Amino acid sequence: MRGQHRHKRAVSSLAGSLFIIFASISWLGDLHCNAQETRTAQIEHQRDEKTAHPTPEQEGKTEKGIAYVEDNELLDRLTYGYHGLNLLFGGLVQGSGFALGPEYRWRNDFRGGSTVRVGGQFSTKLYQKYYTAWTLPTLASDRLSFGFYAVHRNYAQVDYFGPGPGSSKHARTDYRLEDTAIDASLGVKPVKYLNLGGSAGNIWVNVGPGTSDQYPSTETVFSPLVTPGIDHQTNFLRYGPYVQVDYLDNPGIPTGGGLYTFQYTWYRDQDLHLHDFQRIDAEFQQYFGFFNKTRVLALRAKTTLTDAERGQTVPFYMQPIVGGSEDLRGFLPFRFYDNNSLVLNAEYRWHVISLFDMAVFADGGKVFPRRGELNFSHLEGDGGIGFRFNIKGQQFLRLDIAGSHEGFQVWVKFNDIFVRHPVGTASAQPLH
Amino acid sequence: MKRTILTLLCLLMIGNWLIAADRFYPDDPLRKEPAPRDAALQNRKLYDYYDLLENSFGEKGDRDDRGHITPAKGVNTLGEPMDGAWYTHRHYFKPMSSEELMDGVGGKNPPSPEGPWTVVSAKSEGISPGFVMTDSKHDRYYVKFDPISNPELATGAEMISVRFFHALGYHVPDDYLIFFNREKLVLDPNVEIRLEGRKRKMKPKDLNKLLAKVPKTRDGKYRAIASLQVEGKPVGPFKYFGTRIDDPNDVVAHEHLRVLRGLFVFCAWLAHNDSRSINSLDTLVDEDGSHHLRHYLMDFGATLGSSSTSAKLARAGNEYYLDFKPAPKQMATLGLAVPEWAHAKFPGYHSVGGFDSAVFQPDKWIPDYPNVAFLNRLPDDEFWAAKQVMAFTDDEIRTIVKVAQYSDPRAERYVADTIIARRNKIGREYFPKVLALDQFTVENGSLAFRDLAEEHRLEPKGALHVSWSSFDNPSNTKSPIPAAQDFHVPSDSSSGYLAADIWRGDDKAKGITVYLRTSGTTPEVVGIDRTW
Numbered sequence: 001m002r003g004q005h006r007h008k009r010a011v012s013s014l015a016g017s018l019f020i021i022f023a024s025i026s027w028l029g030d031l032h033c034n035a036q037e038t039r040t041a042q043i044e045h046q047r048d049e050k051t052a053h054p055t056p057e058q059e060g061k062t063e064k065g066i067a068y069v070e071d072n073e074l075l076d077r078l079t080y081g082y083h084g085l086n087l088l089f090g091g092l093v094q095g096s097g098f099a100l101g102p103e104y105r106w107r108n109d110f111r112g113g114s115t116v117r118v119g120g121q122f123s124t125k126l127y128q129k130y131y132t133a134w135t136l137p138t139l140a141s142d143r144l145s146f147g148f149y150a151v152h153r154n155y156a157q158v159d160y161f162g163p164g165p166g167s168s169k170h171a172r173t174d175y176r177l178e179d180t181a182i183d184a185s186l187g188v189k190p191v192k193y194l195n196l197g198g199s200a201g202n203i204w205v206n207v208g209p210g211t212s213d214q215y216p217s218t219e220t221v222f223s224p225l226v227t228p229g230i231d232h233q234t235n236f237l238r239y240g241p242y243v244q245v246d247y248l249d250n251p252g253i254p255t256g257g258g259l260y261t262f263q264y265t266w267y268r269d270q271d272l273h274l275h276d277f278q279r280i281d282a283e284f285q286q287y288f289g290f291f292n293k294t295r296v297l298a299l300r301a302k303t304t305l306t307d308a309e310r311g312q313t314v315p316f317y318m319q320p321i322v323g324g325s326e327d328l329r330g331f332l333p334f335r336f337y338d339n340n341s342l343v344l345n346a347e348y349r350w351h352v353i354s355l356f357d358m359a360v361f362a363d364g365g366k367v368f369p370r371r372g373e374l375n376f377s378h379l380e381g382d383g384g385i386g387f388r389f390n391i392k393g394q395q396f397l398r399l400d401i402a403g404s405h406e407g408f409q410v411w412v413k414f415n416d417i418f419v420r421h422p423v424g425t426a427s428a429q430p431l432h
Numbered sequence: 433m434k435r436t437i438l439t440l441l442c443l444l445m446i447g448n449w450l451i452a453a454d455r456f457y458p459d460d461p462l463r464k465e466p467a468p469r470d471a472a473l474q475n476r477k478l479y480d481y482y483d484l485l486e487n488s489f490g491e492k493g494d495r496d497d498r499g500h501i502t503p504a505k506g507v508n509t510l511g512e513p514m515d516g517a518w519y520t521h522r523h524y525f526k527p528m529s530s531e532e533l534m535d536g537v538g539g540k541n542p543p544s545p546e547g548p549w550t551v552v553s554a555k556s557e558g559i560s561p562g563f564v565m566t567d568s569k570h571d572r573y574y575v576k577f578d579p580i581s582n583p584e585l586a587t588g589a590e591m592i593s594v595r596f597f598h599a600l601g602y603h604v605p606d607d608y609l610i611f612f613n614r615e616k617l618v619l620d621p622n623v624e625i626r627l628e629g630r631k632r633k634m635k636p637k638d639l640n641k642l643l644a645k646v647p648k649t650r651d652g653k654y655r656a657i658a659s660l661q662v663e664g665k666p667v668g669p670f671k672y673f674g675t676r677i678d679d680p681n682d683v684v685a686h687e688h689l690r691v692l693r694g695l696f697v698f699c700a701w702l703a704h705n706d707s708r709s710i711n712s713l714d715t716l717v718d719e720d721g722s723h724h725l726r727h728y729l730m731d732f733g734a735t736l737g738s739s740s741t742s743a744k745l746a747r748a749g750n751e752y753y754l755d756f757k758p759a760p761k762q763m764a765t766l767g768l769a770v771p772e773w774a775h776a777k778f779p780g781y782h783s784v785g786g787f788d789s790a791v792f793q794p795d796k797w798i799p800d801y802p803n804v805a806f807l808n809r810l811p812d813d814e815f816w817a818a819k820q821v822m823a824f825t826d827d828e829i830r831t832i833v834k835v836a837q838y839s840d841p842r843a844e845r846y847v848a849d850t851i852i853a854r855r856n857k858i859g860r861e862y863f864p865k866v867l868a869l870d871q872f873t874v875e876n877g878s879l880a881f882r883d884l885a886e887e888h889r890l891e892p893k894g895a896l897h898v899s900w901s902s903f904d905n906p907s908n909t910k911s912p913i914p915a916a917q918d919f920h921v922p923s924d925s926s927s928g929y930l931a932a933d934i935w936r937g938d939d940k941a942k943g944i945t946v947y948l949r950t951s952g953t954t955p956e957v958v959g960i961d962r963t964w
Contacts, residue, residue: 039509040462050675050682054677054678057677063486066481070479070480076626113641350762350766351767352758352762352763353754353755353756353762354747354755355754358762
């Protein structure tokens with residue numbers, strides 16, 4: 001019985017094995033029959049497979065987002081505005097806080113092309129600026145240029161530490177600066193790189209108590225004797241010539257060439273007749289690029305000298321100022337006021353990656369009461385490191401960390417340290 | 433238990449015999465892709481910024497750096513891409529005449545000198561002006577200019593490179609160098625331009641302004657590239673990974689196509705760091721009775737020393753746009769660790785820009801952002817491209833460079849010399865990675881071939897050795913024929929196929945196996961395997 005059972009099991013097992021082998025051979029045989037006989041048939045089979053099993057292309061969230069931005073031309077609208085209307089970030093003086101405002105820009109074909117700009121900026125510290133400008137940069141086949149500028153500024157809490165180089169960091173006060181200026185300039189370009197011209201305008205100034213809760217208002221600490229003009233303000237007629245040589249290789253991020261600016265401006269006190277003076281602004285920028293301009297030595301020297309008429313003074317709100325993100329970076333903004341100033345900057349910049357440069361820098365500078373003190377003695381100094389973020393050949397953000405004997409300062413700015421101002425009386429302002 | 437194991441063994445043996453595919457089919461090697469199927473495709477938009485992010489950070493495609501190596505696909509059994517949507521065998525395989533090299537795609541359809549040229553659309557913003565025009569034959573041309581700072585730079589680069597890429601086998605546009613006066617242009621009344629966010633009808637003054645941004649020749653003419661609109665309906669660019677979902681003929685992932693992997697070497701040679709998807713175009717062409725895709729490479733204005741809108745920076749070809757790897761070293765050393773590429777010495781010609789051969793290292797060259805097809809390249813892909821680069825003689829290179837019509841003969845000489853020097857570096861870089869033998873044939877009963885390393889005087893070390901085997905096509909196995917030890921094809925080929933294993937000196941790792949079909953009247957080379 002047991003033997004019969006074992007025999008039956010063996011037979012059924014053999015039959016099972018044969019069935020599996022038969023079924024497998026049959027299946028594999030089908031496969032073999034389906035295998036292609038030619039390379040062409042093999043490729044056609046791949047095409048059949050693809051046609052039979054289409055996998056839909058998925059658009060991810062990032063792609064959808066970028067598609068929305070590009071299809072709706074959002075970047076263009078941010079850059080160029082919408083029907084001329086644009087939103088501008090920044091554009092106010094240092095220390096104003098985050099600033100934002102609309103600008104309307106209209107370009108037309110008048111006289112070879114002109115641009116009209118009207119705008120306003122407002123900051124988190126309630127600073128305000130309203131302006132209009134009309135520029136014709138290519139008159140007479142690009143030989144002449146004309147500009148008209150009108151601006152009203154209301155800066156609520158501008159810092160003041162007292163006059164002269166010996167002022168104390170701890171004597172910090174603030175005042176309100178409110179001014180309105182109208183200027184026009186006419187420039188001639190006789191040869192490439194050279195721009196000669198003259199400009200004239202009027203500025204009305206008002207100074208009032210500062211709005212800071214932390215610091216006293218300037219007029220409560222400093223008397224008109226040491227801070228001329230704190231009690232009464234006036235308006236000025238201003239005019240003068242300028243000359244500029246510009247052979248920078250790339251105005252956005254210069255890596256070679258130079259920019260030299262010299263302008264002389266007469267200020268005529270139209271109201272109080274106490275503050276007639278002349279002002280000289282001279283600035284020299286030089287760039288030396290090496291290793292294919294991946295390393296750049298950037299140097300700048302600039303001075304502002306004033307000369308009041310006999311018996312007259314330069315009011316404090318028209319004095320040169322040193323300190324802050326654009327000159328002595330290891331010091332507080334507007335740290336030093338006096339009749340004259342000298343600033344020296346040296347930066348070694350190097351390429352880190354394509355969108356990012358770094359810099360180490362040293363600044364020196366001083367203010368001084370008499371022009372005879374224009375020398376390199378008694379300079380305040382600082383040094384630091386900078387991180388520069390660039391896009392499309394333009395710097396859009398810089399982070400500078402600077403240290404001096406008065407402490408450390410961190411600057412996050414959307415401009416170049418050697419910021420390029422337009423020439424002419426409109427730029428001959430202590431506060432840009 | 434024993435019976436089960438026996439059953440499985442039986443199955444394995446029978447299965448192996450049944451499903452084993454032949455290594456070679458009767459129609460191998462295919463020189464041309466099988467006739468394409470009809471495709472109905474819609475235009476696909478590729479967003480520039482998305483393409484940058486996707487390729488820089490997206491890790492798209494099947495990447496060989498993930499632990500597996502995928503040999504190139506889209507090739508025949510000789511390892512050659514087939515004529516078709518991507519590629520056509522040209523100069524290396526059948527040397528082109530000087531006229532053909534200079535003509536490029538066609539050379540027969542420049543804008544007609546008869547009648548005015550009508551501007552039908554324009555790009556007025558940005559620093560790279562251009563427009564689209566039609567001539568009196570109603571042919572449509574894309575017109576591109578040089579940057580005002582660098583006359584002849586971008587147009588020269590485009591004229592030269594488009595001809596090289598054509599001779600290398602790619603589909604490219606038919607470009608012409610044109611010179612014209614303002615009076616030649618008329619403005620179609622329906623042209624619109626966008627200025628500072630405002631769209632309006634374009635006026636003749638706008639065209640004047642556009643032309644004011646471009647340089648003039650000494651005789652007061654405008655010099656530009658007129659690129660004849662490519663054949664077919666444009667349906668957007670191709671990507672360097674995956675396949676186009678709506679194209680039934682596109683069955684091989686692009687990152688594995690030899691034509692795109694090898695493109696790396698051509699781009700390195702001609703400094704085409706702008707070789708991105710956005711500079712490609714698929715068009716739906718009507719050919720041989722079917723509508724199918726053709727893949728074009730477009731826009732060569734940013735090759736050689738040009739970056740289209742200015743001279744090329746030394747960084748180009750050496751760092752990705754979004755490349756964070758060099759940052760720690762550069763930050764920590766305060767930039768005192770100057771990269772090798774920053775030592776490049778450019779000649780100072782405005783028309784040449786940033787083009788150099790001294791610091792050029794072919795294998796370290798990179799495009800503007802990662803390209804998975806380029807990254808997947810293997811030594812045999814590189815050899816496939818390098819042999820085509822090395823096929824251009826000095827005279828042929830100088831002939832092609834002439835089409836740029838540089839006004840300064842020193843610029844022409846410098847560009848040609850630099851292309852020649854970079855060509856030589858490519859040969860020295862990629863030929864030694866494999867055994868540089870190619871174009872195998874059977875002549876007078878012997879296996880003949882070109883020893884490219886010898887031809888180009890790269891001084892390969894050691895003699896060539898060969899060992900023959902009979903090759904069983906279905907089982908893909910070789911049976912040695914010990915007596916056959918020279919290049920004479922042995923007569924023992926009962927299986928219908930022979931295999932010749934070739935190596936040089938003692939370096940058996942870099943070898944080639946050449947497969948011959950002997951069933952015909954004369955032996956025929958049907959396959960090549962390379963190892964390294």
